[in-house]
Amino acid sequence: MSWIFKWVQRSGLASLKMGSSSLILMAVIACFSICNLVLYGLATESPKYEVVHLESDYEIRVYGEVPWISALVHGTSFDKSTREGFHRIYQYIHGANLNSSQFPMTSPVLTSVIRSSSETVYYVKLFLSKGNPPQPSPELNLQLEKWSAQCMAVRKFSGFAEDDNVKKEMEALVASLIARPTANKALDANVSYTIAQYNSSRHLSGRLNEVWIDVSGFNVEGCLPQHR
Numbered sequence: 001m002s003w004i005f006k007w008v009q010r011s012g013l014a015s016l017k018m019g020s021s022s023l024i025l026m027a028v029i030a031c032f033s034i035c036n037l038v039l040y041g042l043a044t045e046s047p048k049y050e051v052v053h054l055e056s057d058y059e060i061r062v063y064g065e066v067p068w069i070s071a072l073v074h075g076t077s078f079d080k081s082t083r084e085g086f087h088r089i090y091q092y093i094h095g096a097n098l099n100s101s102q103f104p105m106t107s108p109v110l111t112s113v114i115r116s117s118s119e120t121v122y123y124v125k126l127f128l129s130k131g132n133p134p135q136p137s138p139e140l141n142l143q144l145e146k147w148s149a150q151c152m153a154v155r156k157f158s159g160f161a162e163d164d165n166v167k168k169e170m171e172a173l174v175a176s177l178i179a180r181p182t183a184n185k186a187l188d189a190n191v192s193y194t195i196a197q198y199n200s201s202r203h204l205s206g207r208l209n210e211v212w213i214d215v216s217g218f219n220v221e222g223c224l225p226q227h228r
């Protein structure tokens with residue numbers, strides 16, 4: 001498979017230099033169906049965290065400082081938005097940045113679903129394992145961001161993360177959080193949430209996904225004030 005990867009990588013980089021949007025599009029489509037399968041299956045680095053509270057069906061984690069590359073997508077569905085955002089991030093890690101730097105694929109791929117009264121937007125994010133990441137090429141419309149310490153409630157689920165099941169998993173996590181005696185009842189089913197996908201689409205079984213809810217602002221046991 002390595003020749004496919006080399007071909008796609010080379011054509012991807014060449015097309016970016018030529019600045020031709022149709023070539024970029026071709027390379028991206030080829031990349032998404034081929035490179036994704038080749039690369040995303042390899043052992044990957046993930047952001048570090050500490051588990052501060054453990055229950056049978058969820059846990060509370062504290063993530064430290066994590067640098068992400070983030071793609072805002074005004075999409076209509078979780079599936080489509082994740083694909084679109086990942087296309088752009090894929091180009092960034094393969095050299096479409098101001099230093100032409102290459103980054104290793106990491107996991108998980110995050111899709112944050114942010115809901116307001118007027119619309120739902122999606123932020124697709126990938127952890128950058130190398131320090132001091134360069135600015136993305138402007139046409140990709142990506143943002144570099146860095147978390148300070150974040151407190152996350154996390155529920156795992158298997159299979160494929162899709163429009164059909166992500167909301168159900170989020171609601172199950174909310175129900176678990178609310179059921180606790182000391183829970184802050186302000187947590188309702190309209191909360192914004194993040195889906196973390198750890199495996200490439202090539203893996204049909206043994207898949208790991210998680211739904212994350214930011215509980216930094218809530219009175220969740222195990223999340224100490226200094227973590228907020």
Ligand SMILES: *[C@@H]1O[C@H](CO)[C@@H](O)[C@H](O)[C@H]1NC(C)=O
Pocket residue numbers: 099101132133134135
């Ligand atoms: C970009 O490359 C230059 C020259 O190699 C280097 O000095 C600089 O630190 C790099 N910047 C980033 C953000 O990687």
Ligand SMILES: *[C@@H]1O[C@H](CO)[C@@H](O)[C@H](O)[C@H]1NC(C)=O
Pocket residue numbers: 116117188189190
């Ligand atoms: C959730 O959102 C819907 C639609 O925006 C709204 O009607 C409902 O009141 C919200 N529920 C809560 C508990 O805030």
Ligand SMILES: *[C@@H]1O[C@H](CO)[C@@H](O)[C@H](O)[C@H]1NC(C)=O
Pocket residue numbers: 107198199203205206207208
């Ligand atoms: C999916 O990713 C998780 C976390 O990296 C890993 O433990 C698991 O083995 C992967 N599943 C497959 C089928 O590769």
